[in-house]
Amino acid sequence: MSQNCTKAPKPTKKVYFCDGAVRGKIVTLLKQHYELIFTDENPDYIFYSCMGFEHIHYDGVRIFATGENVRADFNFCDYAIGYDYIHFEDRYLRYPLYLHYESDMQKAMNKHLHITPETIGSKTRFCTFVVSNGKADETRTQFFDFLNQYKHIHSGGQYKNNIGTPVADKHTFLQEGKFNIAFENSSTNGYTTEKLIQAFAAHTIPIYWGDKRVSLPLDVAGGG
Secondary structure, rough: OOOOOOOOOOOOOEEEOOOOOOOOHHHHHHHHEEEEEOOOOOOOEEOOOOOOOOOHHOEEEEEOOOOOOOOOOOOOOOOOEEEEOOOOOOOOOOOOOOHHHHHHHHHHHHHHHHHHHHHHHHOEEEEEEEEOOOOOOOOHHHHHHHHHOOOOOEEOOOOOOOOOOOOOOOHHHHHHHEEEEEEOOOOOOOOHHHHHHHHHHHOOOOEEEOOOOOOOOOOOOOOO
16 A cells, blocks of 8 residues: 655745855755745844854844854854864854865866876966955965066966956866965965865866865865
């Protein structure tokens, strides 16, 4: 005897992202469990970061979700998603920014098949640099200026742009360089963004500075 098996409807939740909150894979994961309504009218969950103060006007569950080198204030937020190596019962999830770049992660996993002396030697540019934030740690700018004295670096971001206009396709641009300056905005243990992953995904050799605990291959589970 057959029985009709119907799935119970997912509960509906109202969510709102503001103040630079990372969306990334968060929305995908939430949709597995809830029917989502994206609204700023009495949201159940407010995802926020450090780029504003809009979140203080809401009374729902506050979740700090950032890709910046800023730590959560657990006196204010209910939960947090970040880069720090900390444990705080069920209130914190370590999920560094690079893990949200799923497509780049998949390409980076196969870097050993493509980063070879032959492929690197065939590239048309010595080194690439794609940066928009000119207010990061001065180490990054100092290194760019120093290496650029040795050999021309093609800078395709908004900061120190020397190719005429910011690049529309970062992946293709990175592919053209033998090396890529993949410096983070600042250096803190655990703070690993998309920069290193995107360099490997483009099959270029990253010149990296930032997270002193970063290891390769990167831990896809978020452990560092």
